[in-house]
Amino acid sequence: MPPEVTSAQKSSDPPPRTIDVFLDCRTWRCDESYIREKIPFINYVRNKDDADLHLLITTQGTGSGGNEFTLQFIGNNEFTEVSRTLTYFSAESDTDDEIRNDLNDYIKKGLFFFLANLPVSESLTINYIPTDLQDETQTVDEWDSWVFELNADMDLEGEESEKEFSLRGDAKAERITPEWKLEFEIQQYYERRKFNDDDTTRVFNTESRRADLLLVKSLTDHWSFGGSSNLRSSTRDNLALLADGSLALEYSIFPYEEFTEREITFLYRFTGGYNDYNERTIYGKSSEFLLEHQLRSNIRFTKPWGEFRTEINASAYMQDLSKNRLVTESRLNFRIYRGFSIYVSGEYAWIRNQLSIPAGNITDAEQLLNLRQRFTSYSYEIRFGLSFSFGSIYNNVVNPRL
Known part of the structure; x- marks a missing residue:
């Protein structure tokens, strides 16, 4: 196990000269108050423009059901030409407390590089916990990378004239390795709504089921090939049965390992399927076989200034190309200046x-x-927001009262 950096300084005492750090944690797994409390030997500032070091933390899910945290230490001022990156993996079985403690350890390891030549380093110690490396290298995964998950919930709501009952359940199995990705999931949903109006009682039921299978092979750092299959039924969507299978090829401009920082991918998918409807459709069909092709592009950049992502998805049925759909979705988070x-x-x-x-x-x-x-020919949604803060540049104090 690598050495751990700890502080010999009491948290109530002002630390010797240290660095100003802007903590930019873009994952709900971050407990920022806990980080500031347990790592008191730096100054936390509210804007990256005031910082000597920009600590950017991002995360993505792993094949084992855990999370991969990427910690980017981006230097500013006297550290302008200095940057470091650390990666921390948490297991699905880790508790929130274990995750935040381990994440703090990695933060401290990354910080020490920038603190080594400053007066504050005189108050820091390095602890080494020896481990048996031979045992670590010979660890055997008894589950062979398989992860299983079961979920179920019931919701019961009501008042004098209205009652609602719903059941949800799903089961998932997946095995993800650098070479292969296999996911299988089944879902069930049932909802019953009951309304009482004078002497009239009306009951409405909604039900859906689905099963999805995905298999992907990693060809190179930029190419992937895969197939999927889906079974589905839905009272809302007028589907007694939807059954389809597809083949897909994806190209990534950047290596997949850079996914947490930047991503531009292009995917082509060909799907063949069968639809059986609960009621005859507006096109006079009770069932039909369909062939569909799809083009999709994902673009995402996570940078110190913020995040940008966009997705474009186009599809059309080959029997009638006029039956098509184009969906585009974009989001931009941009830090313009200091607290704005x-x-x-x-x-x-x-x-x-x-x-x-x-x-x-x-x-x-x-x-x-x-x-x-x-029936609709289009749908849209637009959101816009801004935030502005000003005042003290520091953000060191943690006060959990009330």
Whole structure:
């Protein structure tokens, strides 16, 4: 185990000259108050422009059900040309307390490089915990990278004139290695709504089931090939049964290992499937075989100034190319200056492929309760926000009272 950096300084005493750090943690797994409390030998500032060091922490899920944390130590001022990156892996079985303690250890290891020549280093100690390296190298995974997950929940709500009951359940199995990715998941959902109005009682049921299988082979640092299969039924979507299978090829401009920092990918997917409908559709179909092709592109950059991501997804049925859909979604978080930042997000869908819409009019109850999919030619959503803060540049004190 690598050495651990600890502080011999009491947290109530002002530390000797140290560095100003901007903590930029972009994951809900970060307990920033805990970090500031347990690592008191640096100054925490509220804006990256005031910092000697920008600590950017991002995360992504791993094949074992855990998380991979990437810690980027980006120097500023006298450390402008200095940067370091550390990676920490947490297991799915780790508790939140174990994760935050281990993450703090990695933060301290990365900080020591920048603190070594400053007066504060005189108050730091390095502890070494010996381990049996031979045992570590011979560790055997008895599960061979397989991870299984079961989830179930029940929701019961009510008042005098309205009652709602729902059940959800899903089971998932996955095995992810550098060469292969295998995921299988089944889901079940049932909802019952009951309304009492004078002497009238109305009951509405919604139910859906699905099973998904995904298999992906890593070809190179930039290419992946895979296949998937789906089974689905849904009262809302007028599907007694949807069964399909697809093949896909994906190209990544940047190596996949740089996913936490930057990503530009292009995917082509060809799908063949069968739809069996609960009710005859607006196109007069009770069932049909379909062939579909899809193009998708993902772009994402996570940088000290913020984050940008966009996705473009286009698909069309080969029997009739006029039955198609184009969806684009973008989001920008941008720190303009010191405490001023903005975010903009938007989504637009051009919809021409709603083949399962049932014939006949939708009732008021089905419309208000969203019990049945409705015909539309487009959908959109736009969000905009900003934040501005000013005052002391420091953010060292932790006070959990009340």
